[in-house]
Each structure stands twice: as structure tokens, then as C-alpha cells.
Amino acid sequence: MAAELSVVRAGEGESVAIPGFGAVFKLASRVPGAEVSIVEHPFAVGTITAPHRHTREDEHSIVLEGEIGFRSDDSEVVLGPGGYITKPRGQMHAMWNAGDQPGRIIEVITPGGFESYFRELSELLATPADGVPTAARPGFAELAEKYGLTYGEPDWLDDIVRRYALRAPTHGRG
Template sequence: MIEHRILGPQDGELYEPAQACGDRFLINSREQGGRFTLVEHRLPPKVLAAPVHKHTREDEFSFILEGSVGARFGDEEVVAGPGSLVFKPRDEWHTFWNAGDTPARLLEIISPGGLEELFRWLDRLTEELPPEAMQQKAELYGCSLDMEATMALVTKHGLTF
């Protein structure tokens, strides 16, 4: 169980790759008995945060702190700004990206926790992996990826992935 504490604006485990989604891990599920995870995503302009995917175990809640965040649910696309909460339920195809020209930040609450370990693995990649390798890793976390839909979204919005 986690003990009381205060995290400052730069505290937590931080991965901030150039021209990719950065992650600041604030509350890890392993400290919470697996109940939830809290991650801050930091998105440079026009960066796709994740491939189009769905997970079978978790619900995600994204609270937009700054910037403009695009999200796709099936074939529907929306844009959310500061103060908005985006609910990404399990078993629904989705992804999100920075839809603006300035950095975006959002808090991601994942319940139950555990999916953050896939984020950590992706953050530590030093080379581009073939889609099959990414799919195999994602399956370990109950996730499926749609790389064809991902690349179509990248092209449509001029995103970096």
C-alpha cells in the first residue's frame, strides 16, 4: 500500500523521448494492490500517443491539463481541450494524439492497473519494432493493435508515430 506523499511537478519516473509521447509515472499499480495507475502523458505537437488499440482488462480516463488532444473511438474522432475528461472504455478501439501546434499534457487514470508496464516497455524501446513484435507484446497485456488504422490516422492528420 502506498504511503502519503507529495510529488512535485518533476517527480515520478519520467521517460521523455524526442518527438514521441513522454510518460511520467505518478502512481504505480503495484503500490496500490493493482487497483489503478496514474500516468501523465506529455505529447509534443502532432504526435500520436499509441497505435489504434483496444484492451480487454482496463478502462482509461484522460483528463486534459493543457493543449488540444484528438481521440478516435471506432470511426468517430473528437478533440478535447483543458478541463475535459475523455473516457476510453475497455473493448473499444481507440487512440489519441496531440491535435495542436503546442505541447499537450494529460493525466491518465487506468483501472485496474497493470497496463502501465506496457507503456514502460514502449518508452524504453531504442529501435523500431516490426508490427508483429509489437502485437505479440501487447497481447501479453490483453491488448490488440490495428496498425493499418494507425497508419491511416498518421497520414490523415500528419502525425509522428
């Protein structure tokens, strides 16, 4: 199936809320096996994603605003606007706002299809859980498994949270 013309103007795209950061769908894959999806993630000050590993996708990040930190296995870097990084599948990684201003990145995900995880995660997190940790919520483990995603608590996580004065990840921990 041939690609279709897709236009998303600045400030446009479907948005979903995920605590501390969100997802704005800029280019969503429309068919299984699509080559790419593009998602914009705003990062609030003090936010870190839960460390996770993809088994099917590579992620290519471009920093648009702020200072965003990236850790992928044993490599760590903080990038400002215009910085690029690839986080290969199979590596445990996390991203965080390393500065004192809101940040924003574009995530190019290959192959496409993973963007639907953010939509489903947002729906799961929108359901009141009465203090139950996200990782223990009904449906969370199944959602991660559906998308070939594993969460972990690598030995570097607490150090990054401390050094950058971050809030601990809100999902992925049990």
C-alpha cells in the same frame, strides 16, 4: 492490502521515453489487482498513438495542456485543458496532438498495473532495430499479448493523420 500514502509533486515522477510522447509515472500500482494507476503523457506536435484496444483496462483522460484528439471506435472529439474522456476497454482507440503546441494529459487507468507496459515498451524501443518496423521487432507481439493489448489499423486512421498533419504511428504497424 491498504493503500499507502503517495506524494508526487509537480514535475516529479519517473519518466520513460516513447517516440512522440512519453510516460511519467505519477501513481504506480504496487500490487496485483491495484485499483488505479496514474500516468502523465506529454504529446509532441504531430504525434498520434498507434490505434489499440485494451482487453483489461479502462482509460480516463484529462487534458492538461494543448488540444488533444481522441478517437474510440466511432466517436471522435478534440478536447482542450480541463476536458475529460473515458475510453472503455474493448474499443479501438487512439490519441493525438490536434494543435500546434505541445500537449499533455493525465491518464487514470483502471485497474492498475498497465503502467508497466509503458516502461517495458520504452526499453524495447531503446534497442536499435536497424530499420525494422516496431511491430516486427522481437518481443513486441509478446509484450502486447502480456498486457492484453491489440494493435490495429482502423479505416479512420489515415483520415485523422491527414486532417491533423500527423506523423504515422511509430509502433503497432508492421
